[in-house]
């Protein structure tokens with residue numbers, strides 16, 4: 001049976017599990033790390049804030065996340081980086097599979113990516129990325145705040161993450177045209193060493209984005225959970241707009257620090273897009289073993 005079918009068999013198994021993170025696995029896979037996802041959220045969304053950062057390949061998601069980490073004390077989890085780390089991990093069951101999917105610009109089966117994210121979140125919550133200063137408050141008493149970059153890119157991932165890991169707060173949609181993204185990716189490709197920053201893979205990634213990932217953005221938009229930022233201008237200008245959007249959504253952002261330390265984060269406030277839609281839509285902080293809790 002292909003590896004991915006085995007993963008799915010385990011993932012959807014109703015049999016009892018050895019623990020939260022170690023599923024009942026096919027005998028031939030015994031001893032290997034195998035993704036298992038529960039049917040209720042692992043993390044409490046009243047304590048753990050999750051912001052999805054979406055946008056086409058090369059739109060500037062990672063660039064904006066890096067800045068946000070410094071100013072807001074987020075943990076930045078790039079789904080692509082986690083997948084590349086798992087791909088390169090010696091002995092990974094999923095290495096070859098991930099490599100093929102990334103080169104073809106396709107979306108790796110959600111069981112793998114969701115599990116990697118869950119594991120990385122667990123690591124951040126037990127080893128907070130900020131331990132001193134005012135931003136450390138966001139990581140005390142089981143609290144945490146995450147930017148999940150480049151995920152979810154497919155509807156099944158979105159629904160599964162909300163169900164099994166943590167209910168997300170909102171989507172930061174970093175958006176520009178394919179022309180802009182192409183130029184940025186080809187430039188990045190000169191130094192990134194990434195197997196997919198080449199013209200052939202880029203074209204496939206654009207197609208996947210439009211056909212598979214935009215429906216995710218539309219899904220959240222219909223629920224008023226999308227804030228869209230035009231990422232065509234220089235990165236600093238984009239960031240100014242990103243900050244405004246984040247400040248509107250996080251009452252205890254640095255702008256508000258000192259005014260109220262007991263402000264409750266709410267996910268029910270409607271989101272207003274800060275920029276008009278573009279016509280043609282189009283990072284690593286943690287390396288975690290897939291089976292690691």
Ligand SMILES: Nc1ncnc2c1ncn2[C@@H]1O[C@H](COP(=O)(O)OP(=O)(O)O)[C@@H](O)[C@H]1O
Nearest residue numbers: 057058059060061062063184188231233234235
């Ligand atoms: N606003 C911007 N203006 C110009 N170049 C940018 C901008 N944002 C990002 N870049 C550059 O474009 C490339 C892609 O950005 P990156 O943040 O890696 O995109 P993504 O994470 O969406 O794939 C990088 O080389 C980055 O330095």
Ligand SMILES: O=c1ccn([C@@H]2O[C@H](COP(=O)(O)OP(=O)(O)O)[C@@H](O)[C@H]2O)c(=O)[nH]1
Nearest residue numbers: 057058079080101102105106107108150151
């Ligand atoms: O949830 C995800 C995120 C990424 N990827 C794969 O990883 C690649 C690179 O994604 P990344 O976010 O690193 O880069 P981007 O395309 O945004 O520049 C994608 O094309 C997909 O093949 C995936 O399968 N699932």
